Every structure is written in structure tokens, then in C-alpha cells.
Amino acid sequence: MTKKIIIFGLASNKILKELYFENTNTVAISLLDYLLKHGITVASSCKGEGKCKKCVVNSNLLSCQIDMNNLPKKEEFKVEIAYL
Numbered sequence: 001m002t003k004k005i006i007i008f009g010l011a012s013n014k015i016l017k018e019l020y021f022e023n024t025n026t027v028a029i030s031l032l033d034y035l036l037k038h039g040i041t042v043a044s045s046c047k048g049e050g051k052c053k054k055c056v057v058n059s060n061l062l063s064c065q066i067d068m069n070n071l072p073k074k075e076e077f078k079v080e081i082a083y084l
């Protein structure tokens with residue numbers, strides 16, 4: 001299933017990018033890595049180890065700890081980033 005990923009910047013109050021993710025369940029990729037791969041700036045200083053807590057999206061989710069293949073089973077997933 002292809003899922004639409006909406007990147008929304010809370011500081012700018014606008015949609016920054018719309019991406020499409022194909023769930024393959026074969027290759028694990030974190031939301032943090034996915035965002036960085038698509039040019040979205042996300043703060044991080046522990047490189048995804050879950051320690052720095054800088055990669056927060058949607059108020060309280062650590063993007064480095066979210067597997068893209070396990071996103072909620074909806075057609076769209078909105079990612080809100082406070083400082084963008």
C-alpha cells in the first residue's frame with residue numbers, strides 16, 4: 001500500500017512537502033532517515049539511538065524510533081515538525 005506522507009512545518013504553518021511511501025515490509029527505515037533522505041531537516045545528535053530526544057515530530061514522537069513500515073494503517077500520515 002502506498003501511503004501519502006505530508007510534511008507540515010508548525011513554525012511556517014504550511015505544508016513543506018508531500019511524499020509517497022511504498023510499504024514493502026522488507027527494508028526497515030526509520031522516519032528520521034526517511035525525512036533526511038528526502039531533504040527534510042530534522043535535528044539529531046545521537047544518530048538515531050533514541051538518546052538525544054531532538055528528533056521529535058508530532059509533539060512527542062521520536063522519529064528515529066518509528067519504522068516507516070509500521071505507520072498507522074491510514075492512507076495519509078502527517079508529520080508535524082515544530083521548528084520548520
Ligand code: FES
Binds near residue numbers: 045047050053063064
Ligand atoms: S535522533 Fe536522537 S533521539 Fe532520535
